[in-house]
Amino acid sequence: MVLPPISSQAVDPRTSRCHTVELGPLKLDSGVVLERFTVAYQTYGRLNAAKSNAILICHALTGDQYVADAHPVTGKPGWWHMLVGPGNLFDTSRYQLICANILGGCMGSTGPREVNPASGKPWGLSFPVITVGDIVAAQALLIDHLGIDQLFCVIGGSMGGMQVLEWASSFPERVYAAVPIAAAARHSAQNIAFHEVGRQAIMADPDWMGGDYLLAGTNPHRGLAVARMAAHITYLSETALHRKFGRKLQDRTQVTYGFEADFQVESYLRHQGSTFVDRFDANSYLYITRAMDYFDLAAQHGGVLANAFKATPVRFCVVSFTSDWLFPTRESRAIVHALNAVAAKVSFVEVESDKGHDAFLLDxxxxxxxxxxxxxxxxxxxxxTAKAAE
Amino acid sequence: MNSGTLRVDLKLIADWVEPKSRVLDVGCGDGELLRHLAHEKNVDGRGIELSMAGVSAAVRRGLAVIQGDADTDLKDYPSGAFDTVILSQTLQATRNPREVLAHLLRIGRRAIVSFPNFGHWRIRLNLLAFGRMPVTAALDANWYDTPNIHLCTIRDFTALAGELGLSIEKAVSLTQEGRVRPFAPGDAWANLLGEHGLFLLSNRANR
Structure with missing residues (x-):
């Protein structure tokens, strides 16, 4: 298959749609029951008559449902826009793509930023702690609502890949093919540690107001920006950082003997932090990082990962990247070994890339x-077949 | 890819594979044999391949192939998971051929193994006459850049199979031009005339 050149015009506006739906009830892993919740989702392409051509795309921690069209806040092209369109990898004349903002997110689905109908106030920290299992269970209710028995494919990178694994494990009959990319079956101690740094940065910001900043009219943007800066480093590789910035200075010929952003890499990180706060909610960041921390598929199955996939009919394609140190190849190999142990149909490729964890979003x-x-x-x-959805 | 262009040794291997069986091809390259087996024999096939390019090509053919290493990854497969495990022209490139061979017949009921025969007369003559590591059509790399770190002869392989308690169900020798000659274990001519050895093995304990 030859991929057409990258174009921000790849999305066919005739088939790109923005939706919201009210679903529920949903019993969460914590025991709390969400009676009603909203899911905001995008679709691209059309569902065929047999409803057999749907691809569910699961977004990552700070991703959202705007896979291919411009982000409503930043105006930037969607995070996988280069892969979506007629004749492209995600061929919208062949498949219907569905991507839902995850439960706990902040782009229209129910999360800590939304108003709790019971109190009339934003949920804030009264929002129940959610898990990857809850996120997937909410997506399953959406797929029920759409009348789809079996998804042709569930695909996602990073936390999206965790959702893919949860889907394949919890709903094997509803997934034809599964593609977990740059993912892991459990969040490592190192990754939990990085998340904790981010959460502490947010909670240390006085404007966080114990989580009630929406009521107080403040925004813990400094804390959230620091959280993003720290996390952003983990998405890159040392090689990529060095290639991009080296020790180059920012708009100056010598260091200033002060604490301004002398180096380009500092300036870049500050920019990453400050633009992130425009489009992301601090409490959402707390909840979603927590959901990732709690993810441990083997622990849910008696400590044996293979038990999560017993007699699975799902066809897997596991992908990792050589320079990804956040979700390194050994995590993907652990998944592959478990799948081999149950004689699952699995493909696995470790892609050579020096771009780090972010490689799954890049060219x-x-x-x-x-x-x-x-x-x-x-x-x-x-x-x-192509055009099946026409 | 049609079956007509399949390499002679791959075609022989394919003939030994039972229709509709479960097959693991270790060192499957771009999946040429697996694809042939899936199309012609309805085989439920899996592959392991070291190179990203090979895996990528095989996955693009719709095959279930994982990037991995015969030396390190076979231990993760459960016993008896496959009817036949194939190791084609790969044994001599493994770090621990004895262990690999044992794993093949733990994972599979049967194993098909092919390798270049270091006992071929041209290799013996080369070494005898010139005193240098032979470079032939079947083994065409120099000693310093060959991936083949554990070369053996047909007789060596037969002996190892015996040590591991494996039974040789079928054996043929091949020349580089694709001439095929079946032989019985202990046949010295096969070791002299065959440029490649191809064996169908089974585990005595399983029979």
Whole structure:
């Protein structure tokens, strides 16, 4: 399959749609029952008559449902826009793409920023702690609502990949193919530690107001920006950082003997932090990082990861990147070993890239070729032809 | 890819694979054999391949292939998971061929193994006449850049199979031009005339 050149015009506006739906009840892992909750989601392409061509795209921690069209707050193109469109990897004339803002998110789905109908006030910290399992259970209710019995594919990177694994484990009959990218079956101690740094940065900001900043009319933007800066470093590789910035100075010829952003890398991180706060909610960041920390698929199955996939009919394609130290290849290998142990149909490729964890969001031709090949092969097996959705 | 262009040794291997069986191809390259087996014999196939390019090509063909290493990854497969495990032209490149061979027949009921025969007369003559590591059509790399770190002869392999308690169900020798000659274990001519050895093994304990 030849990929067309990258274009921000790839999305066909005739088939891109923005939706919200009220669902519920949902019993959460914590025991709390959410009677009603909202899911905001985007679709691209059309569902075929057999409802067999749906691809659920699971977004990452700070991602959202705007996979391919411009982000409503930042105006930037969608995070996988280069892969979506007629004839592209996510061929919208062949598949219907669905991407929902996760439960606990802040782009329209129910989360700590939304108003609790019971109190008439923003949920804030009264929002129940959620898990990856809850996020997926909420998505399953959405898929029920759409009348889809089986998704052709569930795909996602990073935390999106955790959701993919949870889907395949909890609803094996509802997933034809699963693609966890740069993911892990459990969040490592190091990753929990990084998340804790981010949460502490947010909670140390006086404007966080014990989580009630929406009521107080403040915004813990400094804390959230620091959280983002720290996290952003973990998404890159040392090589990528060095290539991009080295020790280059920012708009100056010598150091200032002060604490301004002398170095380009500092300026870049500050920019990453400050733009992030415009589009993300601090409490949402607390809840979603917590959901990732709690994720441990093996622990949910008696400590044996293979038990999560017993007799699975799902066809897997596991992808990792050589320079990803946040979700390193050994995490993907652990998934592959578990799948081998239950004789699952699994493909696994470690893509050579020096771009770190973020590689799954970037232009990586070998990754895209493998992904396109896997999807095309599975779609052919499933009898999905191009234009099936027309 | 049609079956007509399949390499002679791969075609022989394919003939030994039972229709509709479960097959693991270790060192499957771009998945040429697995694809052939899936199409012609309805085989439920899996592959392991070291190179990203090979895995990527195989995945693009719709095959279930994982990036991995025969030396390190076979231990993760459960016993008896496959009817046949194939190791084609890879044994001599493994770090621990004895262990790999044992794993093949733990994971599979049967194993098909092919390798370049270091006992071929041209290799023996080369070494005898020139006193240098032979470079032939079957083994075409120099000693310093060859991936083949554990070369053996057909007789060596037969002996190892015996040590591991494996039974040789079928054995053929091949020349580089694709001439095939079945032989019985202990046949010295096969070790002299075959450029490649191809064996179908089973575990005595399993029979």
């Amino acid at each position: 990586e031709p070998e990754f895209h070729k493998t992904l396109a090949g896997f999807l095309d092969g599975q779609a052919t097996h499933r009898g999905l």
